[in-house]
Amino acid sequence: MKFQIVFNTFLILICSILSLKAQELKTIRGTVQDVNGLNLPGVIVSIQETNLTTQTDAGGNFELRVSEKKVIHLKSSYIGYKTLETTIDLNVDNIQSLILTLQENITALEEVIITAEKKETKLQKTAIAVSSISSKEIERRKITEMSDMVMAVPNLITMSGGSPTLNIMSIRGILTFSTDPAIGVYIDGVPMFDGYATSSQLQDIERVEVLRGPQSTLYGRNALGGVINILTKQPGNMQKGFAEVGIGNYNAQEYRAGISTPLIKNKLFASVNGFYTTRKGLYKNEYTGKDFDDYKNYGGNFFLKYLVIEKLSFVLNSKLEKNDIIGAFAYAPNVAYAFDKPYTVNQDGSNIENRTLSTTSLQAKYQLEKWEVSSLTGYNYLSDTYDNYDYDFSPYDVMTWNAPKRPQNTWTQEFKVVSRNLGRWDITGGLFGFIENKAATTHTIYGSDAVRIDPNAPYTSSSISDQKGKGFAAYAHLTYALTNKLKLTGGLRYDYDEKELILYDKYKKDPDPAQVFPSKTVNSSANAISPKVNLSYLASEDITLYANYAKGFRPGGVNQYGSANSTHLTYDPEYTDNYEIGVKTEWFEQRLRANFAAFYTNWKDQQQTLMAPENYVDNIGEMYSKGLELEITALPIKNLEIKYNIGIVNTEYDKLLLLNEDGTGNVDYKGNKQIFTPDFSSSLSVTYSGKISNDLGFFIVPEWKYLGKQYMTYYNDLVQDPFYLLNLNAGLKYKKYEIKFWAKNITDSRYISFAYANYRGNGTQVSLGLPTTYGISAKVSF
Numbered sequence: 001m002k003f004q005i006v007f008n009t010f011l012i013l014i015c016s017i018l019s020l021k022a023q024e025l026k027t028i029r030g031t032v033q034d035v036n037g038l039n040l041p042g043v044i045v046s047i048q049e050t051n052l053t054t055q056t057d058a059g060g061n062f063e064l065r066v067s068e069k070k071v072i073h074l075k076s077s078y079i080g081y082k083t084l085e086t087t088i089d090l091n092v093d094n095i096q097s098l099i100l101t102l103q104e105n106i107t108a109l110e111e112v113i114i115t116a117e118k119k120e121t122k123l124q125k126t127a128i129a130v131s132s133i134s135s136k137e138i139e140r141r142k143i144t145e146m147s148d149m150v151m152a153v154p155n156l157i158t159m160s161g162g163s164p165t166l167n168i169m170s171i172r173g174i175l176t177f178s179t180d181p182a183i184g185v186y187i188d189g190v191p192m193f194d195g196y197a198t199s200s201q202l203q204d205i206e207r208v209e210v211l212r213g214p215q216s217t218l219y220g221r222n223a224l225g226g227v228i229n230i231l232t233k234q235p236g237n238m239q240k241g242f243a244e245v246g247i248g249n250y251n252a253q254e255y256r257a258g259i260s261t262p263l264i265k266n267k268l269f270a271s272v273n274g275f276y277t278t279r280k281g282l283y284k285n286e287y288t289g290k291d292f293d294d295y296k297n298y299g300g301n302f303f304l305k306y307l308v309i310e311k312l313s314f315v316l317n318s319k320l321e322k323n324d325i326i327g328a329f330a331y332a333p334n335v336a337y338a339f340d341k342p343y344t345v346n347q348d349g350s351n352i353e354n355r356t357l358s359t360t361s362l363q364a365k366y367q368l369e370k371w372e373v374s375s376l377t378g379y380n381y382l383s384d385t386y387d388n389y390d391y392d393f394s395p396y397d398v399m400t401w402n403a404p405k406r407p408q409n410t411w412t413q414e415f416k417v418v419s420r421n422l423g424r425w426d427i428t429g430g431l432f433g434f435i436e437n438k439a440a441t442t443h444t445i446y447g448s449d450a451v452r453i454d455p456n457a458p459y460t461s462s463s464i465s466d467q468k469g470k471g472f473a474a475y476a477h478l479t480y481a482l483t484n485k486l487k488l489t490g491g492l493r494y495d496y497d498e499k500e501l502i503l504y505d506k507y508k509k510d511p512d513p514a515q516v517f518p519s520k521t522v523n524s525s526a527n528a529i530s531p532k533v534n535l536s537y538l539a540s541e542d543i544t545l546y547a548n549y550a551k552g553f554r555p556g557g558v559n560q561y562g563s564a565n566s567t568h569l570t571y572d573p574e575y576t577d578n579y580e581i582g583v584k585t586e587w588f589e590q591r592l593r594a595n596f597a598a599f600y601t602n603w604k605d606q607q608q609t610l611m612a613p614e615n616y617v618d619n620i621g622e623m624y625s626k627g628l629e630l631e632i633t634a635l636p637i638k639n640l641e642i643k644y645n646i647g648i649v650n651t652e653y654d655k656l657l658l659l660n661e662d663g664t665g666n667v668d669y670k671g672n673k674q675i676f677t678p679d680f681s682s683s684l685s686v687t688y689s690g691k692i693s694n695d696l697g698f699f700i701v702p703e704w705k706y707l708g709k710q711y712m713t714y715y716n717d718l719v720q721d722p723f724y725l726l727n728l729n730a731g732l733k734y735k736k737y738e739i740k741f742w743a744k745n746i747t748d749s750r751y752i753s754f755a756y757a758n759y760r761g762n763g764t765q766v767s768l769g770l771p772t773t774y775g776i777s778a779k780v781s782f
Contacts, residue, residue, distance in 0.1 A: 370422060532551070
């Protein structure tokens with residue numbers, strides 16, 4: 001599939017839409033207030049039949065222009081208040097001076113709207129295991145990066161891999177020890193294909209949606225175990241901004257600022273924000289006697305929204321993040337060293353990592369009476385380079401790894417149609433395509449001390465590669481209401497994926513000239529059909545039961561970072577089959593929300609990275625995962641919200657091929673457990689907020705997380721015993737000024753957050769989770 005054809009089709013579609021005759025517009029004006037008559041600024045007001053959305057100004061006033069219709073439905077939503085839906089007859093009602101009154105939501109949990117199924121639905125009526133983390137939760141619990149989301153929802157494990165650029169993400173025990181994630185991460189609808197593109201700062205986020213279980217029917221590749229949807233805040237008619245500065249232990253500093261404003265009222269809106277964070281001195285280097293780590297992360301986001309006409313909108317979103325890191329992946333040489341000398345390394349390399357991650361998307365959306373048509377074009381650029389990376393983690397000059405060139409360019413294009421008001425039918429369908437190019441140059445330098453393991457040392461072995469990939473998919477997702485309470489959903493997706501890899505090796509031993517070996521070309525292709533079947537039953541307005549089957553798919557690929565002499569340059573696709581039942585409930589007039597799910601997942605042809613006798617990805621296992629999930633949210637009294645999550649996972653390999661102890665052959669470690677997967681996990685957070693006076697507010701959020709027994713290697717010979725994390729966040733806000741205090745891992749729990757899982761436990765490099773960290777920040781809003 002040629003991307004130019006897709007892009008030209010997109011242009012033709014947009015030109016066709018723009019050529020439509022404009023309709024006569026009517027102006028709707030109104031004011032949103034509370035029950036006491038106090039005008040409310042920043043209320044989101046939208047017309048459900050169109051793309052039109054606005055925010056009330058400082059006086060609570062709004063204005064919308066709508067084409068000739070007989071009846072429209074206004075939706076008004078505001079944090080802390082009940083969502084209001086108002087039916088308006090344009091030919092009868094006084095649309096020049098509407099008064100919309102919102103009731104404070106002091107006795108009921110807020111209704112949550114999500115887009116997990118690629119359309120807006122209510123969380124409690126969406127018949128899959130999905131959770132939503134709101135912008136308020138993200139800010140109050142100081143969730144600034146992916147690893148902070150561990151157990152934010154049941155059975156979600158996100159642990160740092162030793163650098164801000166890499167997180168190990170697992171849902172229900174489905175994870176991968178490779179750079180191709182098994183959990184799909186989407187930023188404003190654009191997929192992040194590479195593992196080093198999935199870890200990013202969470203800045204200016206509206207919400208994060210976590211879909212548990214395979215989602216390949218709607219999301220395709222890399223949604224093998226689930227999906228994490230990250231959605232950015234959109235600008236509106238209300239001008240607002242903020243500036244924040246913070247400090248913490250280990251020389252931590254953070255600076256954040258942003259502004260959102262209408263450029264043309266009711267027409268063109270823009271927002272821009274940026275951040276800079278740094279940390280230094282957590283790790284010490286015995287070899288130099290100095291600090292080992294110095295992290296600097298900075299970037300920002302630009303958002304532009306244009307309402308061309310009532311039914312047509314364009315959204316341009318661009319994100320940039322840069323990471324300049326000294327002391328990346330500060331691994332201890334073994335677990336004994338890690339606990340005996342925590343946060344200490346002893347090596348002669350400086351482990352310099354420089355990452356640039358850029359994501360840009362352009363969305364066009366057009367609404368018809370019965371359908372919504374959209375196009376989403378995405379571009380992702382990733383460059384993750386390394387210099388003076390100590391590969392032996394020792395003070396000796398044995399192995400150093402450099403990666404001076406690793407650019408990746410990925411284009412994606414999705415066309416989607418979603419039905420509106422089709423009676424008993426709900427239909428979502430689309431086409432998806434991508435093109436990606438990855439180049440890499442790596443050098444493994446065997447130093448003078450390497451003669452003990454290789455008599456040819458010192459020398460440099462280099463690998464130069466170029467990978468090109470492309471793919472295509474078509475999907476359909478249909479729901480039919482068998483009765484007013486019983487719904488049947490069926491989904492089907494076809495994926496095709498192909499890759500071509502050209503690579504060659506170089507050998508350099510001074511003073512001889514470099515030897516360049518012949519190049520090798522390998523190809524890989526795969527196709528799959530991913531079905532889904534779901535049956536849901538609305539037992540009452542507050543109880544939804546469902547049963548679900550879904551198939552997950554991840555394509556095969558090529559081993560780009562190995563040697564051209566390898567006999568393992570390609571690997572096959574892998575698949576999951578997931579069976580699930582669940583119930584979603586609300587009780588006591590929406591004061592208590594309790595969701596339960598039970599699942600069984602069978603994982604076939606599992607792809608994992610092996611490190612010995614060489615580094616490559618291969619299909620090494622088959623595994624099952626089964627368990628339970630419970631998610632409770634309660635509002636027992638005004639301003640007090642309690643959240644409690646439980647996750648239970650039992651995993652076992654039916655086949656797991658690993659090297660035997662002497663490295664001469666493979667042994668089946670059938671019966672072993674999955675790595676990095678607690679058998680039991682839970683979390684409890686309590687949010688208490690309120691007003692001390694009219695101008696002075698506060699919040700406090702203690703948070704407790706418990707993670708049970710984990711196996712840290714595939715051999716199951718390195719075990720992390722159960723541990724817990726205790727966090728605390730608190731803040732005071734006076735008018736537009738706010739002071740916040742935060743502390744993480746208050747009890748200073750010591751635990752292994754990462755290990756080279758494909759090595760044996762007594763010799764694998766490990767990384768400890770962060771010790772107690774704390775800080776304070778000041779914020780001004782305007």
